[in-house]
Amino acid sequence: MIPESFIQDLLARVDVVDVVGRYVQLRKGGANLLGLCPFHNEKSPSFTVSPTKQFYHCFGCGAHGSAITFLMEHTGASFPDAVRTLAASAGMTVPEENRSPRQQQESARRKAEESRHTQVLDAAQAHYLKQLRASPAAVRYLKQRGLTGEIAAHFGLGWSGTDRHGLSQVFPNYEDPTLVESGLVIESEDGRRYDRFRERVMFPIRNARGSLIGFGGRIIGKGEPKYLNSPETPLFSKGQELYGLWEARLAIRQEGQVIVVEGYMDVVGLAQQGIANAVATLGTATTPDHVKKLLRSSDKVIFSFDGDKAGRRAAWRALQACLPVLRDDIAIRFLFLPAEHDPDSYVRELGAEAFRACLGDAVALSRFLLDELASHHNMNEAEGRASCLHEAKPLLAAIPECALRVQIEREMAKLVQLTPEEMAQVLAQQPAKPFAPGPRPASSAGEAGIASGGEPGHDGGPPDMGYDYGNHDFSDIPADESDVSDYGQYASLGDEPGGGAAGWQSSGGKQEWKGKSDWKGKGDWKGKGDWKGGKGNWKGRRDNDVGGFEGRRTMPSLAKRLLSLLLAHPELVDSMGDQQLEVIDHGPHLGLVRDLIMLAQSSGARHVGALLEAAEPDSDLATVLKGLRADMLAQEDLPDPQTEWDDALRRIEFDSARTEMAKLAAAGLASEEARKRYLELSSRMTVLKGAGLR
Numbered sequence: 001m002i003p004e005s006f007i008q009d010l011l012a013r014v015d016v017v018d019v020v021g022r023y024v025q026l027r028k029g030g031a032n033l034l035g036l037c038p039f040h041n042e043k044s045p046s047f048t049v050s051p052t053k054q055f056y057h058c059f060g061c062g063a064h065g066s067a068i069t070f071l072m073e074h075t076g077a078s079f080p081d082a083v084r085t086l087a088a089s090a091g092m093t094v095p096e097e098n099r100s101p102r103q104q105q106e107s108a109r110r111k112a113e114e115s116r117h118t119q120v121l122d123a124a125q126a127h128y129l130k131q132l133r134a135s136p137a138a139v140r141y142l143k144q145r146g147l148t149g150e151i152a153a154h155f156g157l158g159w160s161g162t163d164r165h166g167l168s169q170v171f172p173n174y175e176d177p178t179l180v181e182s183g184l185v186i187e188s189e190d191g192r193r194y195d196r197f198r199e200r201v202m203f204p205i206r207n208a209r210g211s212l213i214g215f216g217g218r219i220i221g222k223g224e225p226k227y228l229n230s231p232e233t234p235l236f237s238k239g240q241e242l243y244g245l246w247e248a249r250l251a252i253r254q255e256g257q258v259i260v261v262e263g264y265m266d267v268v269g270l271a272q273q274g275i276a277n278a279v280a281t282l283g284t285a286t287t288p289d290h291v292k293k294l295l296r297s298s299d300k301v302i303f304s305f306d307g308d309k310a311g312r313r314a315a316w317r318a319l320q321a322c323l324p325v326l327r328d329d330i331a332i333r334f335l336f337l338p339a340e341h342d343p344d345s346y347v348r349e350l351g352a353e354a355f356r357a358c359l360g361d362a363v364a365l366s367r368f369l370l371d372e373l374a375s376h377h378n379m380n381e382a383e384g385r386a387s388c389l390h391e392a393k394p395l396l397a398a399i400p401e402c403a404l405r406v407q408i409e410r411e412m413a414k415l416v417q418l419t420p421e422e423m424a425q426v427l428a429q430q431p432a433k434p435f436a437p438g439p440r441p442a443s444s445a446g447e448a449g450i451a452s453g454g455e456p457g458h459d460g461g462p463p464d465m466g467y468d469y470g471n472h473d474f475s476d477i478p479a480d481e482s483d484v485s486d487y488g489q490y491a492s493l494g495d496e497p498g499g500g501a502a503g504w505q506s507s508g509g510k511q512e513w514k515g516k517s518d519w520k521g522k523g524d525w526k527g528k529g530d531w532k533g534g535k536g537n538w539k540g541r542r543d544n545d546v547g548g549f550e551g552r553r554t555m556p557s558l559a560k561r562l563l564s565l566l567l568a569h570p571e572l573v574d575s576m577g578d579q580q581l582e583v584i585d586h587g588p589h590l591g592l593v594r595d596l597i598m599l600a601q602s603s604g605a606r607h608v609g610a611l612l613e614a615a616e617p618d619s620d621l622a623t624v625l626k627g628l629r630a631d632m633l634a635q636e637d638l639p640d641p642q643t644e645w646d647d648a649l650r651r652i653e654f655d656s657a658r659t660e661m662a663k664l665a666a667a668g669l670a671s672e673e674a675r676k677r678y679l680e681l682s683s684r685m686t687v688l689k690g691a692g693l694r
Contacts, residue, residue, distance in 0.1 A: 252277045
């Protein structure tokens with residue numbers, strides 16, 4: 001921690017005019033100096049710097065602060081970094097309070113490691129830029145997506161090349177451990193190395209200071225995964241970073257709001273049409289860290305996800321992440337585009353003004369919350385209103401004490417036909433447990449929660465994975481070879497727009513079961529169930545296939561085992577995430593297991609009676625719960641239910657891998673991709689056996 005006395009001494013020694021003058025051309029204007037504001041676009045100077053008061057102020061956008069504030073706002077530096085930069089320029093040494101020699105040594109080691117990673121990432125980025133200039137196919141793809149050379153250069157788009165060892169041209173010591181640690185190279189179990197990114201358009205990912213911390217790659221031909229992110233590294237954590245935030249910083253300040261979308265191409269496509277204040281999550285659900293970072297950049301946030309059911313699921317997760325940080329001086333809204341559009345396709349087809357008009361119609365967080373809750377219950381009867389309030393209680397409890405919370409609670413009281421006093425009494429009677437962020441089941445309006453056939457991602461990839469199950473495949477768009485002429489620095493892009501199964505993803509060849517929710521799916525399995533209604537309400541019967549349930553009474557032994565385990569030990573539901581649901585999806589006839597998990601997560605119900613009350617009366621799930629209720633009375637408690645659950649999921653993975661390997665073998669392993677896949681599955685089965693598969 002930097003002492004306050006040092007900060008005041010530092011500000012007394014540095015001159016804000018000198019600091020600002022390094023970045024802004026200033027001229028004398030009376031007692032102050034004038035210049036064009038660096039925080040928003042303007043033609044007439046409204047930005048002033050006061051030598052006597054030692055602060056800057058813009059009468060156009062309201063930017064205001066000291067020399068330290070200016071460095072933080074203009075360069076993206078953190079407070080400690082800004083202080084250290086100014087201290088170095090003034091010949092001062094920043095004192096470090098309460099730091100032992102060991103802590104200082106560890107800090108120096110960490111900085112050296114980060115410096116090495118930054119250097120190799122920068123070298124790789126230079127290589128990817130060079131590769132793009134030499135790749136007609138990559139240039140054509142960017143033109144087909146409507147991108148000009150100017151936008152490509154602004155975002156630093158590159159091309160990975162097709163060589164498995166392309167980065168060996170950049171790094172003579174291809175065995176350098178830093179290449180693996182930084183996520184650029186993968187090392188297999190037999191020690192062989194190859195580039196992580198191949199045949200992909202490269203999107204450099206920068207932090208709030210503009211430093212390169214990782215990459216996203218979009219394949220332009222056929223293959224999976226469509227989108228691939230850098231892995232977690234000392235520099236990069238996808239749960240904390242936002243793509244495009246550095247590039248959008250000035251536009252965000254100018255527009256007074258930040259738009260959050262799902263994918264890289266949404267960000268770049270919007271910027272191409274003049275909407276440059278968009279950022280994207282990096283193939284994962286919105287996290288509280290994302291929200292905090294967004295609110296540091298603007299007090300107005302608009303989430304604009306794809307218009308399909310996967311987009312609504314992403315919006316619900318974003319809402320949950322926002323609840324703990326709500327306050328009265330911010331505005332968070334949600335924009336839902338038509339189901340056939342994502343932001344990129346919408347703005348390309350209908351134009352920027354149409355998209356801006358949609359932004360004006362975005363729904364307030366409070367309205368989205370109340371409408372979404374109401375859509376899952378029959379609000380015309382007392383039971384439905386009581387169930388709605390039951391579901392709302394943990395969500396309301398997550399909101400900090402503020403006027404907005406009071407307003408939402410009063411709106412909820414009207415919705416469930418209670419007076420504010422009655423509402424307060426109900427909320428006080430049984431304090432709600434903290435909610436577990438996650439998906440909701442299908443609503444009466446027809447949006448599926450995590451139903452079979454949903455697309456968990458789109459351009460940015462599904463939650464907690466660095467790739468995409470979506471249907472935005474532009475690889476087959478025709479292009480004219482003659483379109484590519486000059487491959488200078490993006491000049492060839494021109495100015496006009498141009499026209500299964502289950503799998504596992506390895507990291508460095510190592511594939512490990514972590515015990516709870518680290519299964520990483522790879523295939524493009526879509527499922528066959530068609531969940532149309534509310535909690536556990538299957539319209540018709542589930543197909544007799546992966547994730548299905550045949551008939552209304554037949555129950556496979558594994559499904560019954562998992563359902564009984566969840567009912568006997570409902571605490572298992574509280575730590576369950578999307579990745580465990582993905583594992584369950586790959587097991588035969590386990591659709592009702594997924595229904596039960598989603599019903600429990602969304603309703604808060606944990607015992608059989610409460611779950612039966614929350615389920616649709618005539619649904620398959622309700623029928624099964626009634627049948628299992630008697631079994632529950634005679635069931636003995638297990639000594640370690642978590643181990644039982646983990647073992648069941650391992651069995652599902654193992655059986656899925658064995659089935660896919662049999663199919664690959666039956667097809668003759670004719671291609672290199674099939675042989676590689678076969679070896680990956682074999683390796684995964686070995687890991688599962690070693691993990692104690694029973």
